[in-house]
Amino acid sequence: MSAIRRRLTRGPAIQSQTIRRGAGETALPYAMVTPLLVFIGVLALYPTVLTAYGAFVHNDALDPPNHFTGFGNFQSVFNDPQVRQSLLNTGLYVIFGVLLSVALGTFFGLLLQRRFRGRGVVLALMVLPWALPGVVEGVIWSWIYDPTFGVLNSTLKTVGAIHNYQLWLGTHQIETIFFISLVQVWQITPLAAILILASLQAIPGELYEAADVDGANGWQSIKRITLPLIRPGLAIAVVEGLVMSINIFDQVYVLNAGASTGSSLMSETYQITFGNLNFGQGYALSLLATVTTIVLSLLAVKLIYRKVEF
Amino acid sequence: MGALSRPAAPRRAGRRRARWLRGAGIGVLLLWSLFPVYWALNTSLMTNAQAQSSPPSFFPTHFVFSNYEAVFGYGPSSASTAGGVGQALLNSSIESLGATLLTLVIAVVGAYAFARLRFRLRGALFYIVVATLTLPVYATLIPIYTILTKLQLVNTYIGIILVYTSGFLPLAMWIMYNMFQALPASIEEAAAIDGATTLQIFRRIVLPIVRPGMAAAAIITFLFGWGQFIFPLVLGSTNSTEPLTVALSALAGRHVVPYTIINAAAIVAIAVPALIVFFLNRYIVDGIVAGSVK
Numbered sequence: 001m002s003a004i005r006r007r008l009t010r011g012p013a014i015q016s017q018t019i020r021r022g023a024g025e026t027a028l029p030y031a032m033v034t035p036l037l038v039f040i041g042v043l044a045l046y047p048t049v050l051t052a053y054g055a056f057v058h059n060d061a062l063d064p065p066n067h068f069t070g071f072g073n074f075q076s077v078f079n080d081p082q083v084r085q086s087l088l089n090t091g092l093y094v095i096f097g098v099l100l101s102v103a104l105g106t107f108f109g110l111l112l113q114r115r116f117r118g119r120g121v122v123l124a125l126m127v128l129p130w131a132l133p134g135v136v137e138g139v140i141w142s143w144i145y146d147p148t149f150g151v152l153n154s155t156l157k158t159v160g161a162i163h164n165y166q167l168w169l170g171t172h173q174i175e176t177i178f179f180i181s182l183v184q185v186w187q188i189t190p191l192a193a194i195l196i197l198a199s200l201q202a203i204p205g206e207l208y209e210a211a212d213v214d215g216a217n218g219w220q221s222i223k224r225i226t227l228p229l230i231r232p233g234l235a236i237a238v239v240e241g242l243v244m245s246i247n248i249f250d251q252v253y254v255l256n257a258g259a260s261t262g263s264s265l266m267s268e269t270y271q272i273t274f275g276n277l278n279f280g281q282g283y284a285l286s287l288l289a290t291v292t293t294i295v296l297s298l299l300a301v302k303l304i305y306r307k308v309e310f
Numbered sequence: 311m312g313a314l315s316r317p318a319a320p321r322r323a324g325r326r327r328a329r330w331l332r333g334a335g336i337g338v339l340l341l342w343s344l345f346p347v348y349w350a351l352n353t354s355l356m357t358n359a360q361a362q363s364s365p366p367s368f369f370p371t372h373f374v375f376s377n378y379e380a381v382f383g384y385g386p387s388s389a390s391t392a393g394g395v396g397q398a399l400l401n402s403s404i405e406s407l408g409a410t411l412l413t414l415v416i417a418v419v420g421a422y423a424f425a426r427l428r429f430r431l432r433g434a435l436f437y438i439v440v441a442t443l444t445l446p447v448y449a450t451l452i453p454i455y456t457i458l459t460k461l462q463l464v465n466t467y468i469g470i471i472l473v474y475t476s477g478f479l480p481l482a483m484w485i486m487y488n489m490f491q492a493l494p495a496s497i498e499e500a501a502a503i504d505g506a507t508t509l510q511i512f513r514r515i516v517l518p519i520v521r522p523g524m525a526a527a528a529i530i531t532f533l534f535g536w537g538q539f540i541f542p543l544v545l546g547s548t549n550s551t552e553p554l555t556v557a558l559s560a561l562a563g564r565h566v567v568p569y570t571i572i573n574a575a576a577i578v579a580i581a582v583p584a585l586i587v588f589f590l591n592r593y594i595v596d597g598i599v600a601g602s603v604k
Contacts, residue, residue: 028508029429036420036439036479043476044442047453054452104342111335122336124591126343131583131594133537135555139562139576140350143569149362151349158365186346191598198599218328247446250539254559266448266540273452274544286448293446 051290054283061277073284077272083285085260086268089177090246093264096181097188097245102237104185105192109230110222112193113200130190134183138254141183145169145255169255169262176262183251188244192237199233200226235304239297246293265289347580354378354574361570377574394549395575398557403582404467405542405553406535409474413531416475417482418524422512424483425490426498443480447540450477455544465546470553473545474535482527485601489523490516526597529590536583554579 058069077083108126112119129137144152145168153165168179203226211221249266256262263271265285273282353361354377355370381395423429424436454473455464463469493516501511517524539555546552552560558579562572587594 026429029423029427029432032423032427033420033435035416036483037435039416039472039476039479040439040442043454043457043473044445044450044480045438047450047457048445050453050456051449107335108339111332111339116332122339123595124588126339127591127594128343128347128584128587131533131537131587132347132580133539133555133583135537135539135559136576136579137346139558139572140346142562143353143573144346144349146569149364149366149569151366154365186342190343194595194598217324243446247448249447250555253539254562257563269448269451270540270544274455279452279456282452286452289448290446293448294444297444 048290051283051286054280055287057280057283059278059280059283061279066280069280073280074288077281077284082260082263083268083272086263086265089173089263090248090265092174092177093181093184093248094242094245096178097184097248098238098241100181100185101189101192101241102234104189105196105237106230106234108189108193109196109200109233110226112197126193127190129186130188132187134187134250135254137183137187138251141186141251142169142255145179170257170259171261173261176256180251180255180262181245181248183255184245184248187251188241191240195237195240196230196233199230203229231304235301238300238304242296242300243293246289246296347584350573350576350580353570354577356570358568358570361568374570377568377570378578380571381575381578394552394557395554395561395578397549398552398554399578401467401551402536402553402555402579405470405474405538405551406532408467408471409478409535410528410532412471412475413478413482414524414528417479417527418486418517418520421483421486422490422516425487426495427508439480439483443484451540451544454541458545465548465551467551470542470545470551473541474538477541478531478534481601482531485527485530485597486520486523488600489520489526493519522593522596523600525590526593526600529586529593530597530601533583533586533594 055073056068056070057066058072059066112123112126144150147153147165147167150165150168152168153162156162157165169176207225207229208221211225216224247266248264249270252262252264252267253270256267266289269282269285269289272278272285352368352370355373355375356367357372357374357376360367360371360374383396420439424432424439458464458469458473461469463472497515497519498511501515502508506514536553537555538553539559542551542553542556543559546556549557554575558572558575561567561575
């Protein structure tokens with residue numbers, strides 16, 4: 001997102017690249033951007049305005065009519081213990097999701113930093129989980145987590161890590177969230193790895209040679225050269241992880257099966273809106289989540305992002 | 311002599327150790343990335359009894375294809391799935407391809423205008439389009455449902471394609487914008503001096519050059535479309551437009567369908583994106599990088 005801002009403030013540079021147009025072509029640029037603007041206006045901006053407005057309107061299919069209610073919807077959702085639980089759960093999804101995906105992504109990025117035979121193939125295989133539908137991943141992992149026939153239980157028992165087969169999902173709150181989050185981490189880690197790899201490859205090799213000459217060991221060069229210089233990549237990976245984990249739904253829908261143990265903000269919003277048909281409360285939660293997503297993303301960029309010059 | 315060669319020996323040993331460590335790391339990476347998919351494939355080729363054996367068999371012993379037959383509505387166990395997966399595969403394909411085509415055309419044309427042409431309000435309009443990149447699903451989900459219900463576009467391909475397109479446009483536009491920005495303007499300037507119109511320059515010169523960028527944007531859009539879940543879940547209440555994601559979650563949620571069949575259906579849902587990753591992964595990496603860093 002910072003990249004976006006940077007791009008926008010670079011107005012004059014863009015200006016100089018624009019090409020000269022012949023006479024009678026003044027309408028052309030508008031014609032070219034109109035379809036884009038119509039789509040975004042009608043199906044992104046207008047709905048967002050409706051969400052912001054709907055959050056302040058009492059809109060319950062079981063209790064008509066609709067009327068303005070101020071912060072009434074917010075009060076009712078915050079008084080709902082199920083919503084409070086889902087907010088707490090979402091906080092945990094964010095912590096697990098961001099930390100694990102960025103840590104694993106950095107590790108994978110470092111592994112792929114230098115050229116070696118077969119690197120292209122490894123990169124392709126690493127991308128696979130990112131490209132698969134989250135729902136399908138939830139289904140695949142639910143078989144891995146199966147309490148009676150799951151490969152996780154049988155493997156852990158074989159190596160002696162557990163004595164009895166475990167119910168990984170649905171009993172303990174933190175455990176349930178961890179194992180559902182792991183499925184999302186599996187999906188988004190390739191994205192983090194690619195973003196971090198892109199900034200790793202921008203680091204000039206001479207820096208490492210110089211460190212090598214000065215007698216630095218591998219860990220020292222990672223700590224002193226690599227980590228400070230990949231901050232832009234890390235920032236974007238953190239933001240992507242944040243947005244994905246605040247929005248976690250598909251994996252929860254499949255693996256949590258409607259229980260409140262692992263419910264997320266999104267699954268709770270879905271339940272309140274399309275299950276209880278209380279659209280007003282659904283709008284209130286949606287607005288809350290939208291604002292939180294945007295504020296946290298901006299904050300993360302501000303904290304981590306620092307322009308790197310070589 | 312001996313004193314001089316001493317530093318070299320530990321360094322060579324260190325390199326060997328580093329190579330060994332990286333090999334082990336790559337092993338972990340591959341196991342983590344591939345095992346869940348392999349496990350689904352393995353299970354989908356077993357009978358139910360084999361899948362429930364303990365300890366589980368890590369390789370399919372007889373390659374049973376009856377689960378795939380059941381998924382597509384053939385064979386004795388097909389009753390449990392009602393053969394909905396075939397229709398869902400068709401729905402996923404129509405919706406993802408339709409959204410990809412529409413998104414690509416609109417995004418490429420719009421991105422070129424923003425990247426290269428000068429017009430009033432360009433900065434403000436561009437900012438609005440890019441800002442929608444930050445909107446999460448929450449912002450639009452419920453209103454889109456009410457809007458589409460009013461327009462009677464619920465349970466239609468058109469409705470789903472329009473919604474997907476609006477969601478994927480900002481990213482596709484941003485990817486293409488960055489691709490256009492990376493082109494040197496001198497070619498276009500030369501053509502303009504030779505008297506070519508803007509449209510001629512765009513169609514004859516620019517589009518052929520950015521074909522790889524368009525492939526990247528198209529592939530990423532298609533994969534997003536294929537993976538969509540909450541929008542089609544909300545926007546469809548019948549099997550007629552249900553994509554594979556919704557059909558599979560319904561299948562798994564019924565708790566009576568054997569896991570061997572569910573895994574076969576999961577492999578069907580995975581097959582298309584997996585083939586894309588194996589054969590076109592270069593474009594995916596380029597697209598992700600163009601869509602985020604820069």
